[in-house]
Amino acid sequence: MSWADFGSGALRAALPVAIWGCGAAIYAASKRDGRALASARWSALLALVLVVLAVLAMEGALVSHDFTIQYVAENNARATPLFFTVISLWAALAGSILLWTLVLAGATAYVAWRGTRELPRLGTTALAVLLGMVSFFLLLVTTPAADPFVRIDPPLDGNGPNPLLQNHPLMALHPPLLYLGYVLFSVPFAYAIASLVLGEGGDRWLVATRRFALVSWGLLGVGIVAGSWWSYAVLGWGGYWAWDPVENAAIMPWLVATAYLHSVMVEEKRRLLRSWNLSLVIATFALTILGTFLTRSGVVNSVHSFTQSAIGPLLLGYLVVILVLSVGLLLWRLPMLSDRGGVGAPLSREAIFLFQNVVFVAATLTVLLGTLYPIIAEAISGQQLSIGRPYFDRVEVPLALALLFLMGIGPQLPWHGAPRATLERQFTVPIVAAAGGALVAVLAGINGAFAVLTYALAAFVAATVVQEFARGMRARQVLHGEGRATALANLLRRSGRRYGGYIVHLGIVVIAVAVATSQAGTVQLEKTISTGQSAQVGPYTVTLTALRDATEPQRDLLVADLSVTGNGANEQLHPALVFYPNSTQAVGSPGIAAGARDDIYTILAAYDSRAHAWATIRVLVIPLVSWLWLGGLVVGIGAVIAALPQPKRRTVAERVAPLAVGTSAK
Amino acid sequence: MPRWLRLTIVVAIAALVMVLVLAFRRAPTDIRTGTVGKPSVAMNVTRLEGGDLTFGGRTDKVVVVNFFASWCVPCKEENPALVRVYERYRASDVVFVGVLYQDSPENGLKYIHDNGVTWPTGIDTDGRIAFSYGVFGIPETYFIGADGVIAGRHIGPIDETTLVNGIESLRAKAQK
C-alpha cells in the first residue's frame, strides 16, 4: 500500500467517524444519553487517531521522496535536507490544512475525554460543535481543493520547498505555533456556543475554558513574534513587520483575544459584561477563520503569496455559517444576558478594562479596514489603491500608546475604584519613573515625540509592575515570614495568574521600547563599493573584503564578505544572493550581526557579475531590535506562569501553624 | 440591546461577507498601469550595438516597445513570436524597439545575438525609461499609436496573435 493510499484512506475514513460523533454528541446532550456520549467520545478519539495516521503517512511520503504525491513533488526534492523535509508538512496549502485538522482533532479528543466529565451537558454540547468543525476540515482535506494526497505522474525530481522556506530553522516553529494558537481558540468558542444553545446565562463556559484561552493567546502571540523574527532574518529588507495582509490576519484575532483575557476578569469578579465576552469569543474565532481565508484564498497579494485555489469559497462559506449561527444565537439569548448594574466608577479596574477593550477593538477594526479597503474600493469603483505602512503606523501607534498607558494604571486600581489620596500615593513613583524614562530617551538621542512618549510610558508601566511585585513580596514576608526569594517564588506559584500577567506586561514593555527605538534610530546606507573599500555607517566601518561564488548541496551563492569594525564591533558578515536550481530570480540572504545594543544588518543588493570587482551593499544599523525577540520570550514565560495550575491551598490549620510557633518576621 | 444596534451588527456582517465574495472577482495580479491612454515621451537611448536610438512621442508610425533582459526566462520564451511578427512587418513602417531592463550591456548583446533579435535595441541604464512607461516587471510590451499615445500594454510573455492584433488595430486607426 502506498503512502497516498494509506493517508487518503485514513482521512476518508475519519470524515464519517467525525460526522457520526457530532450526531452522537448532539443526541447525548439533548437526551442525556450515556451510550450516545460514549459513542461520541470514541468517535472523537478514533478521528484523532486516523488524522495522526494521515499526518504520519504524509511525513513518510516526504521523507521517502514519494513524488507520486503532488504535494511531495511540489514541496520536496531529493536534495532537500531532512530537517526541512520534515517541516515541509506545512510548507503549502494542503499540508497546512492537514496540520490544522490534526490540532483541531487533538483539542476535540481532549474535550471528549476531560471536558465531558467535568461539565457533562455543557461539555457534550461543546464536543458536538467541535466535531462539527472537525468534519468540515476533514471535508476540506478530502476534496480536490485541499487534498494533500492527490496523485500525479511522478517527475524525476521534485521542485523542492520554496527557497524562502528552507533558509531558516524558525520555519519549524512559526507555523505550528500560529496554528496551535488559532485552533485552540476553537475550544472557548465551542463552549460559548454550547452555553448559548443550552440557554445557560452563567459563566461556567468561561471558567471552564479560561486556561485554553490563555494558552491559545500565548501560543498565537509567540507565534506572531516568531514570524516577525523569521521575516527579519530571511526576507532581507531589514524590517520585522510590514502590515502585510497575512501579518494582519494573525494579529487581529490576537488583539481581540487580549481584550477578551482582560474582560473575562471583569465577568469573574463582578458578573458583568457577559454578552460582551461572548461577542469577543465569537469575534476572535471568526477572525481566525477570516485570517485563514485571507491567507489561503489568494484574494489578497502578500508575502505568503499562496496561489489562488478553490479552497477560498469553501472557507468563506464556513465563515458565513459560523457568523450567522453564532451571532444569531447571541442575539436570541441576549435578553437573559443583560447586566445588572453599571460597571462602576471611572477610576476602577473594571472601567479601565472596559476602556482598554474599546481601544483593542478599535485597533482591530482599523487593521481589518485597512486590509480589506483596497478590495472594497476596487469592487465599488474599479479603482486600485494601496493601504500600507504609512496608514497603519499612523493610526495604530497612538492606540498602542493609549494601551501602554492603560496597562500602567489598570493593575494599580482596585476593583470598585479607589479614593483620590490612595491613587496619589500609588502613582507618584511610576509618574516620576515616566519622567526618568523620557529623560533617558532624550539623552540617548532618540528622535521623535512618539518614541520619547513610549519610553516615558514604558518606564511608567515597568515601575507599576515592580511596585506590585514589591508589595506582594512584602505582604508575604510579613504574613508568612518568607525570605525574599521564597516570597517571589510563591507569588508566582500561588497567584500565577496575576503575577504571570504582570510579567507579560513587562514583556510588552520591552517590545514597545524595542519597536520605538528601532523605528526611530535606524541608520541606513546604500553604497556601491569596490573590493577592499570601506563605507561608514553610523559608528561602524564596513569593508568589502571579497566577492565570491560559493556552492552548497542544493543552491549556488554569490557571497559578499564584509568586515565590520568600529564602536567595539568586530564582525564578519556574509550577505549573499542565493540561486536555486528551479528558480530564475535570486533570493537575497542578509548577513546579520545581532547585538545587545545594535544589530548590524547587511544586504547584497547588486554586484559586478563580470569581474567581482564591486558590490552594492545596503547596511542598516538597527538599535535594540534584538530586544523584540527577548520581549516575546518574556511574554511567553509570563503566559506560562499564568497558565500553570495553582498548587492546592493549604488548610487553615496548616497555614496558621508556623505563625503560632512564633517565627520572627523579616 | 436596542433594535437599531442589532440591525447595524447584522448589516455590518452582511457587508463584510459581500466584500469578501466580491474580492474573488478581482485577480490580485491584475494591476492596471497609469500610462495606458497617455501620450508617450520621446526618449533617447544608447543602442546595444553602439550609437543612439530615439523612440516614442508623436512619430506618425505605429511603435511596439518590448522590455526584456538576458536573465528573464519568459522573455526567451516569447522571443520567437516577436521575431516572426517583426519579419512580417519588416517592410512596413511599423517600428520595433527592444529595451534592455536591469541588465549589463555585455549580457544584453549576447542575448540579442543568441536569440536572433534584429530590431533596434537600447539600454535603459538607470531605469528612467521603464519608469516613464510604468513597467512592473518583464517581459512587458507596449503598443504606441501613430499619434504617440500609449494605446495598450501586455504584461508577461506575448504571443503572435496578440502582437498582430495590437499592431493591426493601431494601423487601422492610423489610416483614418
Place this chain on the structure above:
Amino acid sequence: MTRSRLLIVVALLAVLAAVSWSARPRAETPAERVDRITSELRCVVCQGLSVKDSPSESARQMRDIVAQRVAEGRTDDQIRDEFRASYGDWVVLSPPLASWTGLVWLVPIVALLAGLAVAWRRLRAPPSTLPEPAPAEVAALRERVAREEALDVVADTP
C-alpha cells in the same frame, strides 16, 4: 501642595518638556526628504514594501529618481504625481485625506470615540428592564436550579 503631588506635577511637566523637545521642528535634509517621500511610495516589484525599504533593483532606481527630482526642486506632490502617472494610484501607500478614500482615516477615530462614549455610559447602571423577582419566586427558582443540577450528569458508560 503635598510633596507627592508636587513630585507628580514636576514629573508630568518633565515628560511634556521632553516630548515637546523631541517634537521640535527641524529642517529636513534632502536625504531625509527622499526617505520620507519614498516611504510613502510602493515598490512595484515587491509585496507591499515601500520604495524606501525595498532592496530590489527597481526600488533603487526609483530612489534615484526621487533624489534627482528633490535636487531639481520639485514639490512632494509633483513627485508623487509623476509616480501616479506611471503606475496609477496603487503606487501611493496611503490614501490621500482629500477624497472618498480619505474616509478610511475617519473610521478609526469615529470607532474609537463611539466606543469610548458607549463604555462611559455603561459605567452607570443601565435602566433595569427586568423586574425584581418576589421572594417566593426566588425560592422556587433556587429549587428548580437544584433539581436541574442534580440531573446534570450524562450517565457514564465505560
